[in-house]
Amino acid sequence: MTITSILISNVTLFTDPDSPLATNQWLLCEGDSIHSFGSMESIPDCPGAACIDGTDKLLMPGLINAHNHCAMTLFRGLADDLELGEWLNKHIFPAEAANVNKEMVYWCTKLAAAEMILSGTTTVADGYFYEDQAAQALLDSGMRAVPAQGIVDFPAPGVPDPSTNIDAVETFLTNWKNKDDRITPAVFAHSPYTCSPKTLQAAKALAVKHQVPFFIHIAENRHEQSIIVEPQGTSPIRHLAALDLLDNDTVLIHCVWLDDEDREIIKESGAGVVICPQSHLKLASGIARTSIMDTMKIPIGLGTDGSASNNSLDMFCEMDILAKTQKLWTLDATAMPAKRVLATATKNNAKILGLSMLGEIAPGFKADITLLDMNQPHLQPFYNSDALVYSGSGAAVETVIINGRIILRDCELLSFDLNECMTEVRKLAAPLGLL
Ligand SMILES: [Zn+2]
Structure with a gap:
């Protein structure tokens, strides 16, 4: 079955740099776009949606x-x-x-x-x-x-x-x-x-x-x-x-x-x-x-x-x-x-880049989303989004959604075989004297 919607619950939202962080939120992706988001008191019932528990996670634009x-x-x-x-x-x-x-x-x-x-x-x-x-x-x-x-x-x-x-x-x-x-x-x-x-x-x-x-x-x-x-x-x-x-x-x-x-x-x-x-x-x-x-x-x-x-x-x-x-x-x-x-x-x-529906978390924008695991020593305590610049790291990335499709889930790359790719690159690197 093709999943066309994704519901993320209990998450902290970073929508754009000029807005404050919002805790205890849900966000719904429909098809390739962000449909809506809101406080957990008003979480919608979405049968058939892929569900992601956003507890201790920060959701930000990809x-x-x-x-x-x-x-x-x-x-x-x-x-x-x-x-x-x-x-x-x-x-x-x-x-x-x-x-x-x-x-x-x-x-x-x-x-x-x-x-x-x-x-x-x-x-x-x-x-x-x-x-x-x-x-x-x-x-x-x-x-x-x-x-x-x-x-x-x-x-x-x-x-x-x-x-x-x-x-x-x-x-x-x-x-x-x-x-x-x-x-x-x-x-x-x-x-x-x-x-x-x-x-x-x-x-x-x-x-x-x-x-x-x-x-x-x-x-x-x-x-x-x-x-x-x-x-x-x-x-x-x-x-x-x-x-x-x-x-x-x-x-x-x-x-x-x-x-x-x-x-x-x-x-x-x-x-x-x-x-x-x-x-x-x-x-x-x-x-x-x-x-x-x-x-x-x-x-x-x-x-x-x-x-x-x-x-x-x-x-x-x-x-x-x-x-x-x-x-x-x-x-x-x-x-x-x-x-x-x-x-x-x-x-x-x-x-x-002329991609006007990217770069923010907002209804109607493309569902290109990064979720960070906030249970990381370098991200605690987390007072505000400035920490993403001064103590952030790609190592905290846990889940990635692109165009409404889950590409990375719990740190596992789902879109292609990374081991196969690295094997091919090592073969190409061998003549250059690399390992
Ligand atoms: Zn260049």
Whole structure:
């Protein structure tokens, strides 16, 4: 029998960062959406519903990871402690040229999905090559996803002739548009230093034509300006603005090295910004001035980036680091308070990705839900939701529902065979000298 409704009882609700926690609540999911919730005195009778006892559990919106290269789980720990340029050019690009194929992308993306689900993430924005396989792996995992086919102006995995890189993206978009409610295909131009102005404009035109998000790495490293091909402006952001690439559907990833004029241009354009603080720290890229942009009401999202530059996909860790790095550079403990950080990983990311019915617990919103086991030493006592940022951890995640389907129940992954996946990834890792 297909279960179409789920009733969770006796649970503590965290609906959104601006609302107080509510204890002794019930919540009903019908089909793929949240139907209603309320106090236990008014719990409805729902014969046929799957029942979850929420005693000692906290129910929150599933976390959204707005930037990842999922298949890079294969390269986790392969080249640590290196600066971005050396890490990318001497290690990651060669490793990708030698090891990325359809099989690798499928299994390594699925491994990333397992790590994300087990740590409470229900939606991911991915950007890589062989993105058909990434999209299939994410679909098979049970996650919701915004997979984006990567574009560079040199031979890439699956696209040996760079003159066909835009055609490859169009084929991907056509394959996945309207295929499944959980998959929103998109365009990912790697960066202005790997894509010419002509390529960037063609990629953006394709995103506009299909009305899908356009992602790009930008202003990640202080050396980036000097390596941009044919600079059109005096900064990486002004380069994109001069090419007319900035609008509501553009997602700017990193934005570490901006000046005041860049921030004004971004705000004026309506583009979203996704910060990956742990990757910025590990590659010594710098600390993005997130608190300034958030105060300016620029939409700020949060992502992990790929496993090779983080190396964790736990969004609870990412929130903690985001909050603390903002206090560090401002020398102001009130900068980027926990509630603002919680918004980045939930409703801000939903808005930036164009997924308006995600990121909050509210009637009519998609049933993408994470349940935490509060019987954990690191979560006791639990006075308010700030603890999710400062002492939260994916290790407390017990149950995950995505699109109204239970994907993780009592810490057991139900959507696919994780042991099979890890066996396949170990086989792929063996030639790289990994265990
Ligand atoms: Zn990235």
